[in-house]
Structures are given as C-alpha cells and as structure tokens.
Amino acid sequence: MSLEIKEITKKFGALVANDSINLKVNNSEILAILGENGAGKSTLMNIVYGLLPADSGEILIDGKKVEINSPADALAVGIGMVHQHFMLVPVFTVAENIVLGHEQSQRGVLTLTDAKTKIKRISDEFKFEIDPDALIENLPVGVQQRVEIIRALMYDAKVLILDEPTAVLTPQETDELLNMMRVLKSKGTSIIFITHKLREVKAVADQIAVIRRGKVVGSVDPSTSQEELASLMVGRAVDLEVNKAKISLGGTILKIDDLNIYDGSGRTIVSNLSLDIKAGEILAIAGVQGNGQSEIARSIMNLEAHVTGSIMVDGTEILGNTVHESIKSGIAFIPESRELDGLIGSFSIAENLILNSHDIEPFAKLGQLSKGAIVDNATKRVKEFDIRTQSIEDSASSLSGGNKQKVVLARELSRDVRIVVASQPTRGLDVGSIEFVHERLLAERASGRAILLISTELDEVIALADRIAVIYRGEILGIVEPSVTREKLGLMMAGVK
Numbered sequence: 001m002s003l004e005i006k007e008i009t010k011k012f013g014a015l016v017a018n019d020s021i022n023l024k025v026n027n028s029e030i031l032a033i034l035g036e037n038g039a040g041k042s043t044l045m046n047i048v049y050g051l052l053p054a055d056s057g058e059i060l061i062d063g064k065k066v067e068i069n070s071p072a073d074a075l076a077v078g079i080g081m082v083h084q085h086f087m088l089v090p091v092f093t094v095a096e097n098i099v100l101g102h103e104q105s106q107r108g109v110l111t112l113t114d115a116k117t118k119i120k121r122i123s124d125e126f127k128f129e130i131d132p133d134a135l136i137e138n139l140p141v142g143v144q145q146r147v148e149i150i151r152a153l154m155y156d157a158k159v160l161i162l163d164e165p166t167a168v169l170t171p172q173e174t175d176e177l178l179n180m181m182r183v184l185k186s187k188g189t190s191i192i193f194i195t196h197k198l199r200e201v202k203a204v205a206d207q208i209a210v211i212r213r214g215k216v217v218g219s220v221d222p223s224t225s226q227e228e229l230a231s232l233m234v235g236r237a238v239d240l241e242v243n244k245a246k247i248s249l250g251g252t253i254l255k256i257d258d259l260n261i262y263d264g265s266g267r268t269i270v271s272n273l274s275l276d277i278k279a280g281e282i283l284a285i286a287g288v289q290g291n292g293q294s295e296i297a298r299s300i301m302n303l304e305a306h307v308t309g310s311i312m313v314d315g316t317e318i319l320g321n322t323v324h325e326s327i328k329s330g331i332a333f334i335p336e337s338r339e340l341d342g343l344i345g346s347f348s349i350a351e352n353l354i355l356n357s358h359d360i361e362p363f364a365k366l367g368q369l370s371k372g373a374i375v376d377n378a379t380k381r382v383k384e385f386d387i388r389t390q391s392i393e394d395s396a397s398s399l400s401g402g403n404k405q406k407v408v409l410a411r412e413l414s415r416d417v418r419i420v421v422a423s424q425p426t427r428g429l430d431v432g433s434i435e436f437v438h439e440r441l442l443a444e445r446a447s448g449r450a451i452l453l454i455s456t457e458l459d460e461v462i463a464l465a466d467r468i469a470v471i472y473r474g475e476i477l478g479i480v481e482p483s484v485t486r487e488k489l490g491l492m493m494a495g496v497k
C-alpha cells in the first residue's frame, strides 16, 4: 500500500507547524523523516493518524483520496501508529491492553480469547516473542514497544507510523527493532520512521525526507553522509565530535558511601554502592536501563523512599533531606522522565522555568511572585536554549518532545549549583541540540562542578566522561577510562567482568 501526503498545512495560532507538506511512502518501503525538535514531525503524523485535523491538504492511499477524522478512520484504511509516548496501561496484561485499544476504535467486540490467539499469530509471524498474559509493567521497554506494534498490526496496518521508537531503547533493543522493521517491510508493510539517530536512518531507510520549521527541505537517499544529514536538518554545520578539554580536578564534591536502595516490597535495587566525584569531573554511570542507575539519581534528590548509607555534598550529609532541601543544597537534577518529574504540563513555559526557584529572589520579592523577573528569565532561557515556542505563556504540554527536554535543561543548568545529576540528558533531542547540551555539560565541568551523567548512549558516555562506572544489577562492576572500546563497555554492561 502506498500513502501520499499532499499539501498538508497545519497552524497553531500564528505558528505554521506544517507548511504545504508533500511526502510519499511506497509499498514495502521505509521512509525516514528527519527534522529538528519542533520541526513538525509528530504534528504531521498525528494528522495522518486522525488525531489532529489539518487546515488544508489531503491524504491519498494507493492514489485515492481518503477522509481521516479519527484513529478509527486511520485504522480502517490500514494506517497504524506507535506514539512517541507509549499509551499502554501498566497494570493490564498484553491482551487486555490490546482489547482496550480495540474498544476505543469502536470496531465491535474483541474477546480476550480472540485477542490472545491473534497476538500469538502475529508474534510468531514476526518473531516478537510476546506472551499475551504478561503484565505490561513487568516488561522491559523494548518489549512494551513490541506490544504497541502488535496493537497496530492487529488491525492489519499496511502503513505503520513509528514516532521516535528508539528514543527509549537500549542499543540491543534498537537493533532488534531495526530487524523487525526489515521483516515487516519484506512482508509488505510500509513504514514511516521518525528518529533523531542518523545511524539508524542510514541502516534501514529506503528514502529520507528532511523537515525544517514545518517545510520539507530535502529528500535524500541513505548514502548521504551523517554530516550532510545533520546540516540539512538544522540548517548549519554540526560538529558530531565532542571536543573535551583537559582540566585539572579539584576536591571531592559528591561522596556516596555504602548506598543501599530497596523498592517498596523490600527487594534490593542497589547494593553497597560507593562513588565519589571531584570538582571538574564527569563521572558516567553506564548500564542497561533498569540496573539501578535511575534510582541512584533519584536518591541523590531524596526522591527514593527506602535508602540507607550516606550521600555527602561538600562534606555534609544530605540523605534524608526533603526534595526541596536537596535542591537548595546545590544539586541540579535532569530527570529521566521529563513528563513525570521534570515539568508540570499545565503550567506555562515561563512558570516551568522557575519551578525550583519560585520562592527566592529575583522571582519572589516580599512573598510575592515578580512577574517581570519571571518573564525576563523565560525570554532569556528560550533564546539561549533555542526552545521553539510561540510564547512563553504557552503551556509546557504544547511543546514538542525535544523542546520539553530543553525547558528542563534550561532551568536546571541555569541555577548556581555544585553538582549536576543528568539522567539521559539528550534523550529525544536533535543533533544540533545534542551538540549544545554536550557543550553546556562540558562548560559546567570547566567551571568546577561535579557531574554525574547517567546515559544508555555509549557514544555519549565515551565522549563526555572522565571515568565510567559500569553498573550491573545494582552493583558497580568496575570503573574504566573513557578510552575503553565500545565492545568492552557493551560486554561489561551485560555483566561480564
């Protein structure tokens, strides 16, 4: 099946999110869409999937115009979509989630038994290895995503839209997904694939469309070099290499001793962990997601409930403080999940930019919020971090995925702190923004802060870190130099000493 997007235009107020977009994906073909944060990719896909109405333009399937006014319409004509943020209910099983999706599409009743049979058939056909009775919350992210793909395939999707499917996957899960895409394609499915990772585009795409500020600015083939793709995307040359200066280390700022973290049912998540980070040092914790690294970051902010041991900042114990006190003790925190811990979606961008500082000068004076200072701050940060928005008064939830991340980064990296705890700081960012964030983190390092970097991106870890602690099942398996090879690091992350 082929899908053609013709002259689609979509405005939000004065902002033209999609400007007369023309694109076509042919039968059994993978079309990759590249574009900077806020370029209009998700908006366009939401229109194709019937979640948003276009202002003008049309969609053609196999050359014939179709009317798509809801996801049910999209599914009916063979279009399936996996969203940038998963839409599964964690406490339900795989089969229950899929039946739930079916109800929403109003296509008659699907019994649980029917669903299970169909899930097994699809899972076998595409080698997904999915158990229909597994609880979603017990599945790794990569597997949850396969469930989303199955959900789309349940309705016989012939065109599958994947909006940044690899942003939350481990390198291994990513490779598995790319393989699945090849299998789907070989069986006749067409795929629209959105990603910020140029390597992935080059690995699977048949053609590449680049969108910038709502317009298609180029259609290129996968032999195009990463440098060319990057500059086409952001409209300027991007340095894909990180240039790290040598600097001398200062005294120890963060000292973690014998840290133990347990979950609510008493299970050990992190055991007997000790680490220290000096002024001017980036210590990276590398590991496959789910090995305790998120909990370590959260425990430094006192966001974890069951923790023993010691966490000192400049020689003062901070474990057991309130979150508010943690912030005041000089810690910048870039959380892994900006949606959950980083932003308040219904608050304006300006308000989100002062979330942790609303009670101190210059934002608060004599117990009153100072509107002028808040506006000045927001205007400055939006410019400095290139946050793409029409107005600082817009809600944070209206921002594109990458721009939400930039709001969190702008707020946290603009405070005067001693330590930066950065969990997946470049997740979902375009290459230009990644370059910028890396430069900012290195500037923090140069100004003598201690930086704890938690990242599943091996390239990022190797490029930025002064030392790399590899975590496996809640324990530090070893600390290595950044001159380590990707292969050795990968093996250690898999638990090989």
Ligand SMILES: Nc1ncnc2c1ncn2[C@@H]1O[C@H](COP(=O)(O)OP(=O)(O)OP(=O)(O)O)[C@@H](O)[C@H]1O
Pocket (backbone or CB within 6 Å): 012, 015, 017, 035, 036, 037, 038, 039, 040, 041, 042, 043, 044, 388, 389, 390, 398, 399, 400, 401, 402, 403, 428
């Ligand atoms: N509901 C909305 N109201 C106002 N503006 C919106 C709304 N939805 C999207 N936008 C704006 O439209 C533009 C395009 O956003 P979109 O989410 O399509 O970007 P994207 O290319 O998917 O970016 P990313 O790579 O960060 O996910 C952004 O400037 C965004 O702020």
Ligand SMILES: [Mg+2]
Pocket (backbone or CB within 6 Å): 041, 042, 043, 084, 163, 400, 401
């Ligand atoms: Mg998007």
